[in-house]
Amino acid sequence: MKMLINVPETVVADALRGMAAAHPELTVDVENRVIVRRDAPVAGKVALVSGGGSGHEPLHGGFVGPGMLSAACPGEVFTSPVPDQMVRAAAAVDSGAGVLFVVKNYTGDVLNFDMAAELAEDEGIQVAKVLVNDDVAVTDSLYTAGRRGTGGTLFVEKIAGAAADEGRPLEQVRSVAQQVNDSSRSFGVALGACTTPAKGSPTFDLPPGQLELGVGIHGEPGRERRPMMTSGEIADFAVEAVLEDLNPRNPVLVLVNGMGATPLLELYGFNAEVQRVLAGRGVSVARTLVGNYVTSLDMAGASVTLCEIDEELLRLWDAPVRTAGLRWGM
């Protein structure tokens, strides 16, 4: 397997050095693995800290900046960061107004952020938490770790970031983040597995004529395997899976997200099919975002996320944002 890396052990640090060189508006602490917007802490405003395994870029470091995250903590590839990183990030961005941790629902992320919240509170930092669990491919029961956090994370981070930018207090920012999560659902498909630098071979074996339905963002297999389908058939399946769980009466935000190895030509074509299915179901679309935002290294495939919104959430979505991975209005 050929990769543009030096050695597997330094991929995260090497990427952070490159990110620092490309984005002088960020403070990148390569050694401690914390990415902070350079103007933090912003007086009087709630700070947002997120993080998770590396390999999902631009999530989360690419979403640090005005209007979105205050800091991000990248872990090893597909491995959650450690509490030390989160505490360091919280201390760097807290202006006294408190910090919201945006946590995707994976056992490791939850445990490490919980430990970090305790340590940060010991240091006098007020912490609130929102757990993102938008993935309808997982049965949320006592017999799983619960629904995973995937594409909905982008909606939560953008909209809660805008709410924090308006100067709202911590509890209100947390509440908006929770509302966005509760209104978001995702479903992902893989056409090919990804390869982690440490392993050097695909994380699961997907024969050429097959696709995997209901995949997560860590190269873990999905819930079902089928013979390859057309873009239109995949859109039918994915959107229906989301709508089985979310019955929107209001307009929705749509994220058609690439997993890393699917070109925009295919993603835009897939989006055309997604919009067809939504129109057929009478779902009104307020805004659409197409691109690679919550990736899974070099996995081929895509996910669809819908977020049902009201006027207030739409206004916050449209609010200016300036980050490496998402930028409009400023």
Next chain:
Amino acid sequence: MLDADFFRRWMTATAVSVGREAERLTALDSPIGDADHGSNLRRGFDAVATVVAEKVPDTPGAVLVLAGSRLISTVGGASGPLYGTLLRRTGKALGEAAEVSTEQFTDALRIGVDAVMALGGAAPGDKTMIDALVPTVDALADSFAAARTAAEQGALATTPLQARKGRASYLGERSIGHQDPGATSAALLIAALAETAGE
């Protein structure tokens, strides 16, 4: 009686064993997880071996608390907090005694294993490290060698189980037929314990 040096040697032996078996752990983690268990634990236990050699903690409890804290700071994922809590809580339960008996250690380890179950919400049969650790505690009353055998059998017995915790749980029935990497690494920890005791 077991002194601080015994526990330092245990941690070092675990680092050697995890380093040797890292690729196997990662291979076990590949079909049902995300193929990083071996590399994550190797990074953590290498850091543990370094810190217990540099700081030379002078009680059994201090060795395990330091080792557990180091794992939490270096491993990440679920393994960091879970293994970190196992060692920290066991160490705290040992208190400040300069030497502990096997019985005292067994009681402390039981407290550590209970803390892991509380943190992760896992019970025996969920296809996790708990399936190796619970039989270990019960067998330690007999001997370190019996504990090693119990842990290894516990790890092997996870193969036919359906995962209910962690990333493997997303696979549902497709997790059946794969040995759990967490239970396997827990068995390595206990094998290193028996080796350190000369059994």
